[in-house]
Amino acid sequence: MKATFFLFFMPLLLVAAIFLLLSKLSKKIKIWTPERIMIGITSYLVLGLTAFLYISFFAESKIQALSPSEMKQLEKKLEQIQKYDLENDSSYLTEDYKKKTWALKYEGDTLPVIVNGDDSGSNYIIRMRYKDNIDSGQAIVTYYQLPVIIDGIDLSDKIPLPNVYMEHNELFIESLSEQQVNYDRIKPTLSILDFNRDVEQEPYAMDYPYSNVLIIDIPRSTVLEDSQGLVQYIR
């Protein structure tokens, strides 16, 4: 009830109060002559025009929103990636997506892996791969970041990297604490209409499960111990 009052009646009262006050002032005080008010309004409009010109000539947004056609192309690409992963084929993980590599050392022929996080590993897809050119007692963990598109913006650079380290001869993979990203979006339309229309049109977010991939490369002589059942084999 209080919110309704503030949202609906307060603006109404304020509009009436300001208008009446200005009407009275313009009659009583001779500073507010129609000519001067007109000059004031014109100046305000010129100010708006100057702002528009400044933005169009000098403002450049560092973040580019993807067009619907670009988003569709990307969606197709990500669907292909899903197929590769289901076939245990790692060839989709190219250098373009590589973000960070950790070279870790361990003792013996077994490497236990422990994934820590709020919801135990759901943030990452973890795969294990045998490599012939790796020395025994060495593991190479590579983090690949695939595109994460939310509302037409690629947020892959904003995703926090996992924390990967060895402790007591165990490989720990930890997701970092939640990160908040804020964006200011300029949309010269009516949001209320867009919101209602978009429900029946295209999806806003491309929430894709195969966006964050961790590959653990180990020599063939090593056995990877995964008690949580989160690591799968990939070629």
Place this chain on the structure above:
Amino acid sequence: MQSLTNISLKTIVKKQVKWKAKLYISALSSLVILQIIFGILLSSSGSTSGYGRGNLSVKFSIYSLDMFLIVSAFWAFIVAILFTTKAYRIDDLSVISSRTSSAIANIFVMIIYSFIAVIIMISTFYLKVLEILLAEKQSFIIENLFISPSILLLCFSSICLFGAIGLLLGTSFKGPTLIKVPIILLLLIFISLVSINLNSLMMLPNLIISVIYLFVSVLCFCLTIWIADKSEVSRK
């Protein structure tokens, strides 16, 4: 010597529109002040949308024309009602007028003011954009800088509609009771019909919504003139 010159309604209305547009100019300055208060100083953003993706949470503050349009529409409604109040009717005595000519002049002034209100609205929007640009350079996303003509028409028709409803409401209050009650009932039925079908109305293209709004505005204007004409005999 006496003058028996018969001045036509068109001439009277023309003179009144010129005179009233100048006299009520403070209405526009009040809109500028309101737009600055609500659009630039108070509003943080039109709307926000949030997403969570793993350990990343994203918040989009969307700056659209919604707030500016709501303020302008409210302004048009209040100003239109105030135009029909006694204080403003006294101003009519300064020039040759009848209730009908005064109502027609009010309608034209409202249409002109609605058009200027759209320009003020756009001006405020770009000033707001500049404010965000200067404050938040890193997280700034411009989807489009130009306002499409269909959106402009929709804004104009919405402001016009609210102004028309305000004029009709204000005029019907000073009209005969026989007219007052049905008009208010008609308005209530219209508002409830719009509220029920709001979702389906919003799904229509901008141009169709604008045409509907303009059609309803014309209907309200016609009713305003008719009531003013009927009130002529009961003028005190």
